[in-house]
Amino acid sequence: MAFEITRELTQEIKALIEAQNAQELSQRYNDIHFADLAEILDTLNVEEATYLVKVLNTETTSDAIMELEDDIREAILKNLSAKEIAEELEELDTDDAADIINELPQNRVENVIAEIEDEGHAENIVDLLRYEDDTAGGLMAKELVKVDENWTVTQCLNEIKQQAENVSRIHSIYVVDEYNKLKGRLSLRDLMMAQSKKNISQIYIPKVDFVNVNTDTEEVARIMQKYDLEAIPVVDESSRLKGRITIDDIVDFIKDEAEKDYQMAAGISSDVEADDSIFELTKARLPWLVLGLLGGLGSVYIMEGFEDALEKYSRLFYFTPLIAAMAGNVGVQSSAIIVQGLANDNVKGSLLNRLLKEVGLSLINGIALSLLVILFGSITGLEQAFSLTIAISMLCVIIFAALIGTFIPIILDKKGIDPAIATGPFITTSNDIFGIFLFFYISKTILGF
């Protein structure tokens, strides 16, 4: 339980690897949990990690490899022979094995598959390769327990004992007919409690949730979450049982999705982590900064159009960061709520209602903030007409920013584009520009410069 990587542990392992002390290493680490081994591999360099993978037994290393970051895994696999990779795949469930095959360079795929000794396992993996990544087919594993509706309970129990050898978690037992069409499910509990001579068709539950091989991963996640499922069977176009998706795969997906939305909102365009290379991080971050820069230069251009204000109302220019900040913050808030609402499927009601609500909301927030500005003006001795102008134009900017923040994601979503792209730099930048324009335009109208 209390496994922790310490500097000493890493040093020790590195020393053993350098001394090529395979015996000591396998004695110590063959029975370690794969998740712990993954953490160890993470602290080693590629050569050291490769050596450790080669030395330890594949039962542990195969699962550990699956836990690694893509780039580290790729580097280690590069150092392994086709036969060594095949030995790892032998131990993995078909879904994980197929994921690894998908990551291999095209010219190694055939060699690796040819080296897998268990024919059935190899065929199952190959079957999975033809499904798209972001579908139920691409996510499912072939490992599952199924029984024929015509069997008896005793027959069924014996059969299950055999099938279960390859399935780490049974969850549900699926019931199929003689054509492998999904008919229903059977809980292991019900089966254990049933009389042994009964027929499966008498005791199975005909109601079963399932998805199609082509169902979107997102939809699978929604269904499994909504109905609290720990596993869901996957069928093909003729209702034949093809595989099964378990909740652990969905947990990763849900987390990744939520983190992706957050990263997009923060202006990070691909899935990077603090420990990625400077190059990777720059690639993910710089484009959004360039967008921000262009927005800022746009603001420069807009203000040049209002340079008359410099003479009599130069103080207006002190307030541009304030206006930009309000436009940005309000826009990000509104869009975050809508993006999360769309992701969780709880944005209901008509567009008109949402419009009215958003205007109401920003009126309340905007008026409160405007009063603060007026208060600030009277304390610091600003001219009354001037601080009133700032308050009014800020109020307009806030309402405008809230509407943009709300409706851009909704429109993108309706057009089938991921609305998360609209949060963050995109919204802040456009709101900055339009906000500043609106601010000067309204100020000019009121003050007349």
Place this chain on the structure above:
Amino acid sequence: MAFEITRELTQEIKALIEAQNAQELSQRYNDIHFADLAEILDTLNVEEATYLVKVLNTETTSDAIMELEDDIREAILKNLSAKEIAEELEELDTDDAADIINELPQNRVENVIAEIEDEGHAENIVDLLRYEDDTAGGLMAKELVKVDENWTVTQCLNEIKQQAENVSRIHSIYVVDEYNKLKGRLSLRDLMMAQSKKNISQIYIPKVDFVNVNTDTEEVARIMQKYDLEAIPVVDESSRLKGRITIDDIVDFIKDEAEKDYQMAAGISSDVEADDSIFELTKARLPWLVLGLLGGLGSVYIMEGFEDALEKYSRLFYFTPLIAAMAGNVGVQSSAIIVQGLANDNVKGSLLNRLLKEVGLSLINGIALSLLVILFGSITGLEQAFSLTIAISMLCVIIFAALIGTFIPIILDKKGIDPAIATGPFITTSNDIFGIFLFFYISKTILGF
């Protein structure tokens, strides 16, 4: 599978409720899935929803109530008698029942508990009430299957059949000694495959992951994710088995956490949704906007200190939104990466390394952006010294903003404060102010106004 709420369906149900046609309603909706019923309840007003809950059988309604938003559930429970609530609790697992009890007003708690007919169930619920919300004790359910290490396989199977009546998903069978101390686990599969005369002590797996009742929910989530667990037993200070946490509770927690980090980054301080009331939304959003406003007013104050620039270099003021945007964007990017890294436990290496990396990264980004500014200057005919000044000061602001964005979350985390609070408005606001100050200070130093 394909349940969908339509306007027609809602109208139909509303009509049946108004006609008080209890018979028709229970005929149609007694066997509906609780998650679908929850969606239906969501579209009704409180009186209608209450009526439907009273009419349908508690097996479905109890789970549906658990799925509702807190405020809707609270409103419905208000309309139910203590006996009616007790009937709902009777159907729920102890963890859910305890959650509902915790939401009830203090003066109703005793009455409701007194009305629960199943004494054991009531006692289990009461036991759970004493644990803190954000600990394993507060999350666990009492429902689990456990066997004594001294039993035989046959004894065990019979016992499990009885215990399993109350447990919807068995997952693992826990093995305890005569003092209820957790010794290990037994998979249902192993049990089924074992010879019936064997003793449990011969076949159980003595290695079992577990958490303590006081373990943080966050730590529970980390362990269950890392080790791919679908359930984990919870023990007290004397290693006695007290309950069990299942993955579905953790899925909700993981999702909530990821969404909370995102909401904080967007400047939304409590868990709100698009369909919450304007008041709730204002409460969550306004404080951060006020912070932004104060930041903006701070910038006004800073620029007043540099008003000399107005004479010769008034154009500097055109660039403040640009500087503020860059400082904000860079800060948010850096902090988002660190906050996610801290949440996923993959921020490694020394502070000095991180410092060097962050400086390197922002140098690359900053120089690229500075070159764009110089390019912009030469195209639009800005004085060369002027655009160079802007480029240099922007570069400094970017490095500064990246350092703030990186280290504030790390420092907060070290002090035990949720680093997510540092992302979003907090970072953007402080970076705005310091960025603008730095911009003018450096410009003044170079241009000498």
